[in-house]
Amino acid sequence: MMNYASRPSGTAGGDATPPAVRAQDLTVVRGPRTVLNGLGFTVPRGRITGLLGPSGCGKSTLMRAIAGTQAKATGTLDVLGRPAGHPALRTRIGYVTQAPSVFDDLTVRQNLDYFAAILAPGRAEAAHRREDVTRVVAEVDLTAHADALAGNLSGGQRSRVSLAVALLGAPELLVLDEPTVGLDPVLRRDLWTLFHSLAADRGTTLLVSSHVMDEAERCHRLLLMREGRILADDTPDALRTRTGRETVEEAFLHLVDEAGTAARTKETTTS
Numbered sequence: 001m002m003n004y005a006s007r008p009s010g011t012a013g014g015d016a017t018p019p020a021v022r023a024q025d026l027t028v029v030r031g032p033r034t035v036l037n038g039l040g041f042t043v044p045r046g047r048i049t050g051l052l053g054p055s056g057c058g059k060s061t062l063m064r065a066i067a068g069t070q071a072k073a074t075g076t077l078d079v080l081g082r083p084a085g086h087p088a089l090r091t092r093i094g095y096v097t098q099a100p101s102v103f104d105d106l107t108v109r110q111n112l113d114y115f116a117a118i119l120a121p122g123r124a125e126a127a128h129r130r131e132d133v134t135r136v137v138a139e140v141d142l143t144a145h146a147d148a149l150a151g152n153l154s155g156g157q158r159s160r161v162s163l164a165v166a167l168l169g170a171p172e173l174l175v176l177d178e179p180t181v182g183l184d185p186v187l188r189r190d191l192w193t194l195f196h197s198l199a200a201d202r203g204t205t206l207l208v209s210s211h212v213m214d215e216a217e218r219c220h221r222l223l224l225m226r227e228g229r230i231l232a233d234d235t236p237d238a239l240r241t242r243t244g245r246e247t248v249e250e251a252f253l254h255l256v257d258e259a260g261t262a263a264r265t266k267e268t269t270t271s
């Protein structure tokens, strides 16, 4: 089980603005594999942090740990000032998995009404729920499809319904696992515009995973992962400057080579 060393809300690290996420020595073992290997990092509030790395490097596992749904995590993982998985975090985090989680036999609006009723139950909340549903449908650009059955939507539209569910209740932290997969360039651009307005206007913290390196350039900060470890935790500009490369993709490849050389040198000196 998670070995929590949590501080009360608002005192994490003593910074003026405590981070949204703070991990120390976070480790996850799945079957015979150590999928996350002693990770230490922070995710700043009100910013977009990109979680990038090749397929299988552990991005989804890390997101599940932050959302509180990953078993067998050890180390410290604080989210919005609470230990990950704390019941008080349920309404404060919006989490979108890679597989769209929508009911095919309900319309877009009915799907959202259902999840809105779980988040804010009771007749007294009915008007607020209606407003919230209308808002999130517009935010993901599905107003024209609000009365279509989810089962009749395209893959990209269905994943936007999942995103709309996560936006209900305006959560403080959005954890989005590859939200732009399968979207055309126009929709991808529109989603990134939405992400930036959520961060700038609402102060929402976004953690967005992708294995498409050009999306890295759209993030305020980056966590670059490889084989269960954090290879870099920096801004896109700082990464490019530090490595002397023009793009984040080239910087990432440079860091991969550097890590490989360091590992080989260590092997030679210890054998």
Ligand SMILES: Nc1ncnc2c1ncn2[C@@H]1O[C@H](COP(=O)(O)OP(=O)(O)OP(=O)(O)O)[C@@H](O)[C@H]1O
Residues within 6 Å of the ligand: 030, 031, 032, 033, 035, 053, 054, 055, 056, 057, 058, 059, 060, 061, 062, 211
């Ligand atoms: N139940 C399991 N038992 C053992 N290993 C697992 C299990 N589930 C996942 N893994 C391994 O854990 C590693 C990390 O998986 P994860 O889904 O977190 O990667 P990812 O970076 O999100 O990949 P992708 O971008 O393809 O979704 C992978 O190498 C995967 O094979």
